[in-house]
Every structure is written in C-alpha cells, then in structure tokens.
Amino acid sequence: MESAAHVALISSPGMGHLFPALELATRLSTHHRLTVTVFIVPSHSSSAENKVIATAQAAGLFTVVELPPADMSDVTESSIVGRLAITMRRHVPIFRSAVSAMTSPPSVLIADIFAVESFAVADEFDMAKYTFVASNAWFLAVMVYAQVWDREIVGQYVDQKEPLQIPGCEPVRPCDVIDPLLDRTELQYSEILKLGMGIASSDGVLVNTWDELQHRTLASLNDRYLLGKISPPVYSIGPIVRQPGSKKGGSSELFNWLSKQPSESVIYVSFGSGGTLSFEQMTEVAHGLEMSKQRFVWVVRAPKVRSDGAYFTTGDGSEEQSSAKFLPEGFLERTSEVGFVVSMWADQTAVLGSPAVGGFFTHSGWNSALEGITNGVPMVVWPLYAEQRLNATMLAEEIGVAVRSKELPTKALIEREEIAAMVRKIMVEEDDEGKAIRAKAKELQRSAEKALAEGGSSYHNFARVVKLFGC
Structure with a gap:
C-alpha cells in the first residue's frame, strides 16, 4: 500500500x-x-x-x-x-x-x-x-x-x-x-x-x-x-x-445579547482586522446605522484621523472609553437597546453563525465574504484596499448577494442616508431587489454546503x- x-x-x-x-x-x-x-x-x-x-x-x-x-x-x-x-x-x-x-x-x-x-x-x-x-x-x-x-x-x-x-x-x-x-x-x-x-x-x-x-x-x-x-x-x-471559536469568556456578553434578539434581525458590521475609516466616515456610518432603525453589532476600530488631522489613540484601551472618544456624542446611549458595540475584535464566524444575525456590513475581503455566504447572510460591501473592489463588484453585480454604495468609499464620503438605505435594503425592504438579495444569500449557502x-x-x-x- x-x-x-x-x-x-x-x-x-x-x-x-x-x-x-x-x-x-x-x-x-x-x-x-x-x-x-x-x-x-x-x-x-x-x-x-x-x-x-x-x-x-x-x-x-x-x-x-x-x-x-x-x-x-x-x-x-x-x-x-x-x-x-x-x-x-x-x-x-x-x-x-x-x-x-x-x-x-x-x-x-x-x-x-x-x-x-x-x-x-x-x-x-x-x-x-x-x-x-x-x-x-x-x-x-x-x-x-x-x-x-x-x-x-x-x-x-x-x-x-x-x-x-x-x-x-x-x-x-x-x-x-x-x-x-x-x-x-x-x-x-x-x-x-x-x-x-x-x-x-x-x-x-x-x-x-x-x-x-x-x-x-x-x-x-x-x-x-x-x-x-x-x-x-x-x-x-x-x-x-x-470554524467558530468558543462563545464563552470575553465574548459572553455579546453572545448573551445576541441570544435575546429576534431571528435574522441584527446586522453585523466589521471592516476586517486591517480596515479603518476616517473620523468623518465613521460618524456617517454611526448615524446611518441609527437611521436604519435596525439592530446591529459593530466592531469598532479607532479611525485613521480626526477631522483636525490628529491621530487617535485609545487611551487605556477600555471599550467604553475608547468607543466614546470617536463615536458621535450620545450615539451609544441612543442605540443601547438595539446596538452592541465591540472594541477591536469579535469572533466573526461565531457572530455570523448566530440565528439573530441577518446581514453583514463588510469590507468584502474574501475570507469575510465566504463567512457571510456560508452563513446565508446578504451583505453591504464596503471595499477599502487590496482586491476588495474586485470582490465587491463580483458580490454585488455578478453574484447578486450584496449591495454597495454609488461611489467608492475610498473616493468619497458616503453619507448616512445612503448607508441607512443600504442596511434596510438587505435587512427589511420588501421590494424585488431586497427580496432577491436575501434569497440569493440562502441559495449560495446551500450551494456551498453541497460543494463540500x-x-x-x-x-x-x-x-x-x-x-x-x-x-
């Protein structure tokens, strides 16, 4: 042998x-x-x-x-x-x-x-x-x-x-x-x-x-x-x-919160381990999420620069303090019932696998895209660097499992109204496009399972x- x-x-x-x-x-x-x-x-x-x-x-x-x-x-x-x-x-x-x-x-x-x-x-x-x-x-x-x-x-x-x-x-x-x-x-x-x-x-x-x-x-x-x-x-x-890691330990509060949310009612927002937004764009994302009136989990990283050009630091690293420094005033309080903000990192595969999660706001790195597809969640794609523009075009325009902004996020400030509309499109809107995107996400999930x-x-x-x- x-x-x-x-x-x-x-x-x-x-x-x-x-x-x-x-x-x-x-x-x-x-x-x-x-x-x-x-x-x-x-x-x-x-x-x-x-x-x-x-x-x-x-x-x-x-x-x-x-x-x-x-x-x-x-x-x-x-x-x-x-x-x-x-x-x-x-x-x-x-x-x-x-x-x-x-x-x-x-x-x-x-x-x-x-x-x-x-x-x-x-x-x-x-x-x-x-x-x-x-x-x-x-x-x-x-x-x-x-x-x-x-x-x-x-x-x-x-x-x-x-x-x-x-x-x-x-x-x-x-x-x-x-x-x-x-x-x-x-x-x-x-x-x-x-x-x-x-x-x-x-x-x-x-x-x-x-x-x-x-x-x-x-x-x-x-x-x-x-x-x-x-x-x-x-x-x-x-x-x-x-494969998802343990849901215990430091992330237990997040998963306890997710377990109390209705099925497919939460959008998960993360721009990857290397993805950061400007201070101005982070402000628009925050207001867009709030305007969408959807539940969300947001992995927040310090923005690249402040509006005055100074680089942010995260102080002593505590989640509450660091998040409060660069999110809009009052945002955490106003969204406390519907949102969960995580500093720096979350077990993405475990979050996307939660029954409560029904959408993914992502930088469209291929690892993240596959994690979204294999969990059957539609996406808002927000390409930042590397091959992500190529991925975003494929996901939104060829495969039909995502929506994207009219302008590239790296070329223009995407305003809160457009962000809110994209989130609602994949999460709740009952027009033909929204329904088709959500159906396609489930279809691709089954296709991936069958391939393996x-x-x-x-x-x-x-x-x-x-x-x-x-x-």
Whole structure:
C-alpha cells in the first residue's frame, strides 16, 4: 500500500493568509489523514495572530513551525505587497534550512501566493509544487493574466477607457484593478507580476471557491493555453472558512445579547482586522446605522484621523472609553437597546453563525465574504484596499448577494442616508431587489454546503488533488 504524502504548507504573515492556511492544513490532516507541517512566517505584531498560532500548536492536528525572522532592517519599501514579497523572499534560505533539518522532508509543498519563491526549495528537495490562493477565481485570473496586460497595454490601467480583458472571464473595470497594479512605476507592481508568474509555474493551483459559484472563470483558468503557454490546472476546493471559536469568556456578553434578539434581525458590521475609516466616515456610518432603525453589532476600530488631522489613540484601551472618544456624542446611549458595540475584535464566524444575525456590513475581503455566504447572510460591501473592489463588484453585480454604495468609499464620503438605505435594503425592504438579495444569500449557502459534501464539486476536486499528492 502506498504511504500517505507528507505535505508542507508555507504561509505569509497576516490573519488573511494564516487562517485559510491553517484551515486547509486541518482538512488535509483530518479528512485525508495526511502528515502536514505548516511553516509560518509570523508578523510578531499581532496578539490575535500569536493566539491563533498557539491554538493551532496546542490542537496537535499537524506540526506548526514558526520560522525565525529575516533581517529587514535595510528595507524602505512601505507598500504592504512590496514588504510582504521582500519578507517572503528573504525567508527562502531560512525555509531551506528548516526543510534540510527535517528527518523526512515533505513530498509536496503548498505555498500561498506570497510564498511562491519557496518553489526553489521544492525543486531542490524534489517536492511537487502547488499554490494555494485564499481568494477567488477572478482574483486569480487577474494575478496570472497581469503579465499579459503588462506586455499589451500602454499606460496606467486605471486610465484605460475600456475594461481590461481576460479571455473567458468578466472584464475588469479600471476602477476595480487590484491595489498593487494601480501604479506601474511602483515596486509592488513588479512584485505582483513576479508572484503571478510564480503561480503560473506551479504544478497546480488550489483556489478558495467552488465550481458552481464561478464556473465560467474556472473554465477559463483551466484553458491550459490562457497565457499562450501551458498553464497549471486549477482546482476549486472551497469554501474554506474558519470554524467558530468558543462563545464563552470575553465574548459572553455579546453572545448573551445576541441570544435575546429576534431571528435574522441584527446586522453585523466589521471592516476586517486591517480596515479603518476616517473620523468623518465613521460618524456617517454611526448615524446611518441609527437611521436604519435596525439592530446591529459593530466592531469598532479607532479611525485613521480626526477631522483636525490628529491621530487617535485609545487611551487605556477600555471599550467604553475608547468607543466614546470617536463615536458621535450620545450615539451609544441612543442605540443601547438595539446596538452592541465591540472594541477591536469579535469572533466573526461565531457572530455570523448566530440565528439573530441577518446581514453583514463588510469590507468584502474574501475570507469575510465566504463567512457571510456560508452563513446565508446578504451583505453591504464596503471595499477599502487590496482586491476588495474586485470582490465587491463580483458580490454585488455578478453574484447578486450584496449591495454597495454609488461611489467608492475610498473616493468619497458616503453619507448616512445612503448607508441607512443600504442596511434596510438587505435587512427589511420588501421590494424585488431586497427580496432577491436575501434569497440569493440562502441559495449560495446551500450551494456551498453541497460543494463540500460527499459527491460535491469541491469534495471531488480535493480528492483529486490528494490523489496527485501520491496517496
């Protein structure tokens, strides 16, 4: 009998990369009985990230190896993508040393999109090379096809008069181009091209979506000559989402409050671990929620700047004090019966899984979008950075599970009246659009469950991949 494969995963820093990598490792180890080692490049700046890593280590489902930090003292690059790419490049020799020290090196390497330069180590140790894309298939298409745009398009992509074309996929409007491609003169632009080429060099690509959600885009990606040369096969294995944590401890007050609310009456508001609003925009969101007359849970983070330009601090960190500093005067008192404000962090998967929650006001990061979809809740999408504009367009205009503001939140102040209208649209309005959005959310929830169930498309694709691993 052929022995089970030993699979290595390497994850770049940040919760958006770490959570999906650990969940993928969990599925490989528990569903398919593979030996899994996860190599993590920690950021060392997030207590939540440290807690997640410690929890994974304590669970003992797979081995977790924290790679030591690389020297970044001479790096002046400020963009997130640029720094991530340089960080992961400088960890390649550290990763090589870690693999060399193993008594039994892995036979398969799965790298997230920022770690594809570690494929050089896979080649040295005769490992199969796979990329894990924690985002969706449209984003993957942009990543790999950007090298074609680079050759064929003159000028900045955002200045183009017509949408950017990818064969077989929805065209990308210039305003939806992902952040690293916005300025072709910046370092992060060249870095994202390198990463796209690295993805295209892998033996296969695992993407966090499912066939029924993005059939046309996946079919295009599996055209082996999409790039004018042989491209790797793409396997949709999602949705891979975090499992809810405990509802006890520090969050017990929140979940006690949720348990007393009517079914699907609460909208959950969170802009992600890295999402912040301006002081002026936070004020409009607060008034918009109040005007909507809907119950809400709002994870509040300090705004980027005050109206006078000074940066906020949160004082001693107490929830009451920090929230009161930058929410409108009297807001907490006026909404005390219908709203629950949380400082900094909440267990999002557990909140979205509450029977009381019927909507999600989100930055439209793909992890959050999937958590909304798998819980059957319609969304207000509010893209802030990275590929979130692309996600928001897909969720609102292609899939039909969300509403969005008329202007981009990063380009204009979205006023309270429009915010209140969007919230009411997904929560209570009985017009055809509101009904269709809520129905679509339930339909996609069922579709996701079916894809993962035995005999479903993602179940089948996952089994195909594991078989390719040599099991």
